[in-house]
Amino acid sequence: MTKLCKNFGLFVFTLGLLLPACRSSHDGVTGASAKAQDIPKLIEKGTSEDGLSVSLQNKRIGVKGVRILAGTEKVKNVQSLALKSNKLGDEGVAVLAESPTFQHVDKLFLWDNQVTAAGIKSLVGSAHFNNLTQLNLMKNQLGDEGVQLLMQSEKMAQVTLLDLGANSIGDEGAFAIANSPHLGNLKRLDLFRNQITSKGIEALIRSKNLPNLEYLDLTANEVTPEEIAFLEKSSELPKMKVLIIQ
Numbered sequence: 001m002t003k004l005c006k007n008f009g010l011f012v013f014t015l016g017l018l019l020p021a022c023r024s025s026h027d028g029v030t031g032a033s034a035k036a037q038d039i040p041k042l043i044e045k046g047t048s049e050d051g052l053s054v055s056l057q058n059k060r061i062g063v064k065g066v067r068i069l070a071g072t073e074k075v076k077n078v079q080s081l082a083l084k085s086n087k088l089g090d091e092g093v094a095v096l097a098e099s100p101t102f103q104h105v106d107k108l109f110l111w112d113n114q115v116t117a118a119g120i121k122s123l124v125g126s127a128h129f130n131n132l133t134q135l136n137l138m139k140n141q142l143g144d145e146g147v148q149l150l151m152q153s154e155k156m157a158q159v160t161l162l163d164l165g166a167n168s169i170g171d172e173g174a175f176a177i178a179n180s181p182h183l184g185n186l187k188r189l190d191l192f193r194n195q196i197t198s199k200g201i202e203a204l205i206r207s208k209n210l211p212n213l214e215y216l217d218l219t220a221n222e223v224t225p226e227e228i229a230f231l232e233k234s235s236e237l238p239k240m241k242v243l244i245i246q
Helices: 002-026 039-046 062-070 091-098 116-124 143-151 169-178 197-205 223-231
Strands: 053-055 080-082 107-109 134-138 160-163 188-190 216-217 242-244
Touching: 039 053, 039 062, 053 062, 062 091, 116 143, 160 242, 169 197, 197 223
Parallel strands: 053 080, 080 107, 107 134, 134 160, 160 188, 188 216, 216 242
Antiparallel strands: none
16 A cells, blocks of 8 residues: 555646646647647737737747747738747748838737847837837837837837836936937836936926926835935926836
């Protein structure tokens, strides 16, 4: 009886090790990059019935996957494109920028895709993406250069939500945002976990170019508690409702 229990326990333990491995090789999230033959199925599953929305978050489809997506007939009128954590890099963004498949996209989510200033250059130079209202670039590698390119683009004119969290942005990037003439419709701006000092924050909260900004998150930047107390009282943004500086 004791031996039987031990053998059964060993079986359960081994099964417990195998099952997660099986899951990770099939779900496209925790395993390796999606195989090319699996990508059309992922696209079909992640596309709304009317083809206007595509959500492929955490699927790791890579550049090859984006090319397949660009050639998918059902998504030729897509408006909302969510591609978080897909290993796109700058090359993948260039594919997006060049393809007329994405000409109608107004909500673009590229969170965690190793995008640098080069990718932003492709995006702002594209003949498409002219109707953006929401743009999420959180957890990439834009730096000040990428932000400066973005802020110079007229593609930002209709954007109401912009997420630039965790992008190694410093004061130069903050100054570029504060001085941009294209952010008149922006309502929400996320700049958490960057390297902006009190100078950059002060430029933002006293900007004359952010008349409709209601929400500004500056959590985890380079300011002291004393500076935070001062800055929280210094906002001149007329419609500000939520200002977070920690």
